[in-house]
Amino acid sequence: MRPSRFWLIVKSAALVVFVLGLASEARAQGFGGGMPGGFGGMPMGPGAPTRSAPKKKEQPPGTPELHAASGGSETTLPQGSEPTLPEEPLKLTDPLKARLGSDFGLDEPTLGRDPGAIDRDFYGLYYQEHSDRYRLRLAFPVWMERTQPSLTDSSKDDRASVFGGVYYNRRSAEHADDILFPVFWNLRDTDSRTTILGPFVNREAKDTSDNWLAPLYFFGTRPNGSYQIIPPLLTYLNQDNKGGFDLIGPAFCSFSNQHTADEEPKGKGGGCFGNPVERDLGIAPFYFGGHDPKGSYRLIPPLLHYHSDNPDEQHSLNIWGPFYRESTEERELFHVLPFYWSIWGADEHHTTLFPFFHYGWRRNASLFVNPLWLDATTEEGNHTFATWGYASYRGRTELDMFTPLLWLYRDPDAGVNQQLLFPFFYHRTGPRENSIALFPFYGSFHRYGVSDQTWITPLFEYEHSLTGWKTNLMPIAFFGRDRHDSHSVIAPIFWDFSTPSSRTTIVAPIYWRFARPNAVTQIVGNFVYTEKKVAHGLDWKFHILPGISYGETPDGHSWDLLFGLVGYVRRGEYTALKLFWSPITLSGHAPE
Numbered sequence: 001m002r003p004s005r006f007w008l009i010v011k012s013a014a015l016v017v018f019v020l021g022l023a024s025e026a027r028a029q030g031f032g033g034g035m036p037g038g039f040g041g042m043p044m045g046p047g048a049p050t051r052s053a054p055k056k057k058e059q060p061p062g063t064p065e066l067h068a069a070s071g072g073s074e075t076t077l078p079q080g081s082e083p084t085l086p087e088e089p090l091k092l093t094d095p096l097k098a099r100l101g102s103d104f105g106l107d108e109p110t111l112g113r114d115p116g117a118i119d120r121d122f123y124g125l126y127y128q129e130h131s132d133r134y135r136l137r138l139a140f141p142v143w144m145e146r147t148q149p150s151l152t153d154s155s156k157d158d159r160a161s162v163f164g165g166v167y168y169n170r171r172s173a174e175h176a177d178d179i180l181f182p183v184f185w186n187l188r189d190t191d192s193r194t195t196i197l198g199p200f201v202n203r204e205a206k207d208t209s210d211n212w213l214a215p216l217y218f219f220g221t222r223p224n225g226s227y228q229i230i231p232p233l234l235t236y237l238n239q240d241n242k243g244g245f246d247l248i249g250p251a252f253c254s255f256s257n258q259h260t261a262d263e264e265p266k267g268k269g270g271g272c273f274g275n276p277v278e279r280d281l282g283i284a285p286f287y288f289g290g291h292d293p294k295g296s297y298r299l300i301p302p303l304l305h306y307h308s309d310n311p312d313e314q315h316s317l318n319i320w321g322p323f324y325r326e327s328t329e330e331r332e333l334f335h336v337l338p339f340y341w342s343i344w345g346a347d348e349h350h351t352t353l354f355p356f357f358h359y360g361w362r363r364n365a366s367l368f369v370n371p372l373w374l375d376a377t378t379e380e381g382n383h384t385f386a387t388w389g390y391a392s393y394r395g396r397t398e399l400d401m402f403t404p405l406l407w408l409y410r411d412p413d414a415g416v417n418q419q420l421l422f423p424f425f426y427h428r429t430g431p432r433e434n435s436i437a438l439f440p441f442y443g444s445f446h447r448y449g450v451s452d453q454t455w456i457t458p459l460f461e462y463e464h465s466l467t468g469w470k471t472n473l474m475p476i477a478f479f480g481r482d483r484h485d486s487h488s489v490i491a492p493i494f495w496d497f498s499t500p501s502s503r504t505t506i507v508a509p510i511y512w513r514f515a516r517p518n519a520v521t522q523i524v525g526n527f528v529y530t531e532k533k534v535a536h537g538l539d540w541k542f543h544i545l546p547g548i549s550y551g552e553t554p555d556g557h558s559w560d561l562l563f564g565l566v567g568y569v570r571r572g573e574y575t576a577l578k579l580f581w582s583p584i585t586l587s588g589h590a591p592e
Helices: 003-017 019-029 094-099
Strands: 119-123 126-131 134-139 143-149 157-163 167-171 176-180 184-188 192-197 200-205 208-213 217-222 225-230 235-240 243-248 251-256 278-283 287-292 295-300 305-310 315-320 323-327 331-336 340-345 348-353 357-362 365-369 373-377 383-387 390-394 398-402 406-411 416-421 425-429 433-438 442-447 451-456 460-465 468-473 477-482 485-490 494-499 502-507 511-516 519-524 527-534 537-544 548-553 556-561 566-571 574-579 582-587
Antiparallel strands (some): 251 278, 340 348, 348 357, 357 365, 460 468, 468 477, 477 485, 494 502, 519 527
C-alpha cells in the first residue's frame, strides 16, 4: 500500500476525534478554504457581507501621473533572461510545507474558488460555503460534503462526503474512495486500487499486487518478481529476475542470476533449486554451501568439514576433522593435524612426523631435523650441522661452536680468523686488524694504520689514532688530544679543557679560570679578576672579596668598598659618587 493511501485513512479517522475542527481539517483534505470571521471564521448570519477585493491605493492630490515611455524599460539591464533570486529564497510556501515528508497529493487550495466572491451561511448546526464551482456543506455532527472541479478533468466534479464521522465517500475522475472507519477501506485512483477489510489487505496496480492477511500471511508481485512472508512459519521468500533470497526457519538460500562484465556465463538462471549464476544456501548451524562463477564451497560444522574449489585458480581445499587436503597449481598438501604434515610439488617434498623428525628437499637444498640433531644444505652448497653442544657451518665462511664456550670463525675470502673462549679469551686477525684480549687483565686492539688501543686491567687505557691520543688511569687521571681539542684531568683536583675558541682550567678549590676569545674570568682564593675586550681597549676589574673592588675602562675607572657602600666611578664626562649602594651623579649623563 502506498503511503498516500495510509495518510488518507489516518485523515479520515481524525475526523471522528476532531469533529469540532472539521472545517479547518477539510482544507488539508481538500474540503475547502478557511472561514474568516465569527465562529470558525464564518459570518454571524445569512446576511453578513462577504469579503471584497482590496481597493487600489489612492495617490495624494497633486502627485504627477507616471507613464512608461515608448520602448523604455524599468531597469538599465539589457533585455534577456538574467537570473534573479526571490527576496526570501529559503522561505517555504504553505502548500510546500504541507507536502514535505509525504508523497500524499493534497488538493489545490484554490481549485474551483473565486477568492473575491465567497458566500457563507451559518444556521446553528448547519454551515455552508460556496464560491464559483466550489461548495462545502456541514450538518454537525452527522454529515459533511465538499464538491469542487476534478483536478485532471475540470468538466467533472470531485465530491467528498463524511457521514456520522465513520463513513467517508469520494468520487471524482481520479478517485473512488469508500471508508467505513475502522473496519473497511476501499481506495482507488487512476493507477491503483487498495482494499482493506479488517486484517485483509488487497492492493492492485499496474504489474503490481499485494495480498496480506496480517499478521499471518503477506504476498505480493512486482514487474520482475514477487515476495511472500509467513511469520508463523518463519518464512520469507523474495525473488526477481536478478536473484532472490529465501528463508524458511533455519534454512536459507540466496541466489543471483547476474554476471559481471569480466565473467563468462556459467549458469542458466532460475531460482534457488535451478541453476543460478551464484548461490549460497544452508541450514544453520549444520550446513552451509554455495557456488559462484569462480568456484564452490561447503561447510558442515558438526562434522568439522569444509570444502572449497576454484578451477580458475586450480585450487581446492578439503577438511574432514584432523584430515587436511589442499591442492594448488604448484603444490599438494596432506596433513593429519597436528602430528603428520606432508607437502610435495614438481621439485620438492617435505614430510613432518611431529615430534620425531622433519625431512624436506627442494631442488639441491635439503633439511633434516630430529630431537638429536639438525642437518641442512642450501642450493648453493652451504652446509649446517647442529647437535647438543656442537654446531658447524661450511660455506663462504666457516664456523665451529662448542657451545657455550668456544667459537671458531674463519673467512677465507677476507683472510679473517677469530677465536672466542667465553668469557676469558678473544683473538681476531685479518688484513686490517690484530686484536687480542685476556679478560680482565689485558687487551690489545690494533687496526693497521688507523688506531692502536691497549688495556691493562679495566683501569688503564692507552690509545693513539690518526687524529690524536688518550691515556686514562681510571678513575683518577685522564689526558688526551683529538685534533685541536685537548683535556687533562686529575680528579678531583685539576681540570683543564682546551678548544680553539675557549679554555677552562680549575685547580680546586683555590684556582678557577674560564677563557673565551673576548673574555676571561679568573678566581684565586678570594681574588676575582674579569676581563673583556671592548671598543678601543679592555674593560677589566678585580675584587678582593668582600671589601675592595677596582676596575678600568678605555674612558675611565671605578672603585668600590663593600660593593658600593662607598665608591666612585668615571666614564668620560660622567662622574658619580656611590654612597650606601646608591649612585649620586656629579657631572654628565650616565652611559647606556
